[in-house]
Amino acid sequence: MLEEAFRDQWGRVLATLVGILGxxxxxxxxxxxxxxxxxxxxxxxxxxxxxxxxxxxTARNRAIDRIRRxxxxxxxxxxxxxxxxxxxxxxxxxxxxxxxxxxxxVFTCCHPALAREAQVALTLxxxxxxxxxxxxxxxxxxxxxxxxxxxxxxxxIRTAGIPFAVPSANAxxxxxxxxxxxxxxxxxxxxGAGRGELASxxxxxxxxxxxxxxxxxxxxxxMALMLINDSxxxxxxxxxxxxxxxxxxxxxxxxxxxxxxxxxxxRAVALGGAAPYTLQAAIADLHITEPRDWRQxxxxxxxxxxxxxxxxxxxxxxxxxAEVEGPEAGLAILDSLELADYRYFxxxxxxxxxxxxHGGEARAAYERALELSDHxxxxxxxxxxxxxxxxxxx
Amino acid sequence: xxxxxxxxATTVTGEAKETLLTDGPFVDSKEFLGGLIxxxxxxLDGALAVATELQELGLSAAxxxxxxxxxxLGGA
Numbered sequence: 001m002l003e004e005a006f007r008d009q010w011g012r013v014l015a016t017l018v019g020i021l022g023x024x025x026x027x028x029x030x031x032x033x034x035x036x037x038x039x040x041x042x043x044x045x046x047x048x049x050x051x052x053x054x055x056x057x058t059a060r061n062r063a064i065d066r067i068r069r070x071x072x073x074x075x076x077x078x079x080x081x082x083x084x085x086x087x088x089x090x091x092x093x094x095x096x097x098x099x100x101x102x103x104x105x106v107f108t109c110c111h112p113a114l115a116r117e118a119q120v121a122l123t124l125x126x127x128x129x130x131x132x133x134x135x136x137x138x139x140x141x142x143x144x145x146x147x148x149x150x151x152x153x154x155x156x157i158r159t160a161g162i163p164f165a166v167p168s169a170n171a172x173x174x175x176x177x178x179x180x181x182x183x184x185x186x187x188x189x190x191x192g193a194g195r196g197e198l199a200s201x202x203x204x205x206x207x208x209x210x211x212x213x214x215x216x217x218x219x220x221x222x223m224a225l226m227l228i229n230d231s232x233x234x235x236x237x238x239x240x241x242x243x244x245x246x247x248x249x250x251x252x253x254x255x256x257x258x259x260x261x262x263x264x265x266x267r268a269v270a271l272g273g274a275a276p277y278t279l280q281a282a283i284a285d286l287h288i289t290e291p292r293d294w295r296q297x298x299x300x301x302x303x304x305x306x307x308x309x310x311x312x313x314x315x316x317x318x319x320x321x322a323e324v325e326g327p328e329a330g331l332a333i334l335d336s337l338e339l340a341d342y343r344y345f346x347x348x349x350x351x352x353x354x355x356x357x358h359g360g361e362a363r364a365a366y367e368r369a370l371e372l373s374d375h376x377x378x379x380x381x382x383x384x385x386x387x388x389x390x391x392x393x394x
Numbered sequence: 395x396x397x398x399x400x401x402x403a404t405t406v407t408g409e410a411k412e413t414l415l416t417d418g419p420f421v422d423s424k425e426f427l428g429g430l431i432x433x434x435x436x437x438l439d440g441a442l443a444v445a446t447e448l449q450e451l452g453l454s455a456a457x458x459x460x461x462x463x464x465x466x467l468g469g470a
Contacts, residue, residue, distance in 0.1 A: 113404040113438055115417040152401060156417070159402040160461055163437040171439075 005051070006035055010129030011208065013055045015101040018164055020056075021063055021080075024108075024126065024154045030066070034059035056098060102127060103212045104164050106205075110179040111162045118153035119182050125150060127208065128201050138189070138198050176213075180222050180277060183209065187226050191233075199230055210264065217273025220264045225281040227261035228288065230254070241384075242377040245287060258288065279304045283316075294323035311337045315348050327352040343372035347382065354389065363389045395432075396463040404438065406445045406457045413446050420458040432462065 010031070017027035034055045048054040067080055109122040117139075124130045124138065136146035156162065167175040183205050190198025206223040213219045235248035265281045283300050286293055301317035304310075314337055322330025330352050339345040350365035363386055370382040403419040431448075435441040438459070445457045 111438075112415040113417060113442070118417065156402055159398050160404060160459075161435075161437040161441075163439050165437075167439070 006038070007129045009052055009055060010035070011102050011105070011127040012052055012098075012100060013059065014126055014129075015105040016052075016056050016098050017059055017063070018105055018108075019099065019101040020060055022164070024157060025151075026063055026067075027059075028126070030059040030063035031055070033062045052098060100212070101164075102208060103166050106179055106209065107166055107175060108157060108162055108164050110175070110182050111157075112175070112178055113160060113162060114153055114156060116182070116185075118149055118156075119178070120185060121146060121149055122153050123182050123205065124186065124201065128205055130201070138195075138201075176216065176218065179209065180218060184222060184226070184277075187229075191229060196233055199226070199233070202226060203230060215271060217268040217271040218275050218277045220271070221268040221273050221275075221277035221281045224261040224264035224268060225277055225284055227257045227264070228281065228284040231257035231261070232288070237377060240377060240380070242381040253288065261285070274303075276304060276307055279307070292323075294320050298324055311339050312342065312344075315339065315342070315345050318352075319348055322352055322355075327355045331356075341372065343369045343378075345369075346372065347385075350385070359389050359392065396465070398461045398463050400460075403458050403460045404442065406442065406449050406459065407455070408449065409452055413449050415442065419460075420456045422456075 013034070014027055014031050017031055018024055021027045021030070037058060038051075038055060042048075064080060106123065106127055109126055110119045114122070121135050121139070124135045125132065130138070132147050132150060133143055135150070136143045139146070141149075166172075183202050186205070187199050187202035190196060190200070190202065203223075203226050206219075206226055210219050210223040231254040232245075232248060234254070235250070235252045236243055261281070262285060265278070265285060268278045268281065279300050283297055283304070286297050286300070298317060298320035301313060301320055305313045305317055314333060318330040318333035321333060331349065334345065334349050334352070337345065346365045346369035350362045350369060353365060354362035366382055366386045366389070370379060370386070373379050373382060400419040405416045405418065405420045406413055407416065408414040431444075433441060433444050435444065438461075441459050441461075445459050449457055
């Protein structure tokens with residue numbers, strides 16, 4: 001219970017502290033101390049009237065104490081004493097309105113001068129409030145590796161002078177793209193492998209971002225996209241097996257998430273959104289609407305393909321075109337792509353070949369997809385398809 | 395003058411409107427150092443803006459951006 005409340009506070013408190021202290025590492029240590037004190041005191045003394053203010057004030061005071069103690073940072077302490085001198089003391093600071101600087105923090109963490117994997121790890125750690133251990137587990141790397149990755153990133157932010165600021169209007173679109181890709185990558189990491197907690201984490205981050213940038217269509221659209229996809233979380237697996245959309249039990253789809261996603265999508269469209277996440281959210285929405293409008297889906301994929309130049313989008317367009325014009329038309333699109341290492345390219349090809357009655361070729365394509373697939377449920381699904389083809393054909 | 399360590403570096407590559415940032419130093423042993431430009435900037439974004447502009451002139455293969463190591467002068 002308390003832990004959940006802490007998770008919600010963490011990003012907010014940390015961002016404010018980074019704003020005050022000017023250093024992520026220092027802010028993180030101080031925040032950790034303050035949360036530890038809160039965990040001890042709050043259950044006994046009750047939660048303070050302004051928990052965020054209390055945490056920030058406590059952490060700030062701890063940080064100043066620590067800086068004073070450390071001789072090597074003597075000079076910095078001098079500066080901070082001047083900047084932070086507040087005659088009214090702690091009580092006033094606790095109730096004073098605090099600026100929400102999470103947006104500054106997310107743009108710092110997703111700065112393009114950091115490697116993508118560092119951006120992802122930092123965002124989960126600082127805004128998501130995951131421990132280093134949890135971030136390491138989420139990305140299946142040893143604790144040591146993740147710990148090094150995080151400290152290296154924080155060191156770079158400090159020495160290279162990566163700013164703690166929301167980018168200027170001309171740089172914003174590019175920089176926002178980086179933030180959105182980080183969140184979507186976290187979502188897909190969880191979604192693809194059926195690890196719900198990571199998908200939930202991405203939704204939590206997306207929700208914060210959408211609230212902080214309510215007029216940014218792509219931020220709203222990303223949120224819509226994640227919610228609409230996540231509404232099918234339960235339905236995607238049955239007995240540890242992957243269930244394709246058509247075979248899913250619609251009654252288990254989470255209507256509340258779908259509703260929330262649709263409202264956000266409508267707002268994104270009303271704000272003039274026509275960029276990749278808006279298109280993807282619109283496609284996700286069409287996919288769960290009966291009867292499925294494949295023609296419209298194919299058109300949206302075509303628009304998305306023009307924007308992104310992505311061969312992966314073309315694979316999806318091929319599926320939609322196959323539904324409208326027949327499997328041959330879909331295969332013609334696939335055959336123009338160079339995606340030999342992409343497992344969904346092969347599984348899509350296999351399914352279209354199967355529908356045209358080319359059992360042998362379909363089986364070979366499924367086998368290629370299986371070679372490229374690394375996680376359980378997907379492998380089981382492909383193996384099942386291969387054995388079906390072996391039984392019906394030959 | 396000293397530069398900060400390699401892990402503080404960011405490399406700018408690519409050409410007009412398509413510049414790309416990479417975390418880390420420019421590593422290609424076949425290349426040589428074509429020049430050194432010192433600029434004053436508030437933060438990394440300021441320095442990267444200058445580097446990107448230079449890159450867009452299409453004069454070089456890559457520009458590595460690194461902070462200058464700030465040192466107190468002895469006795470000062």
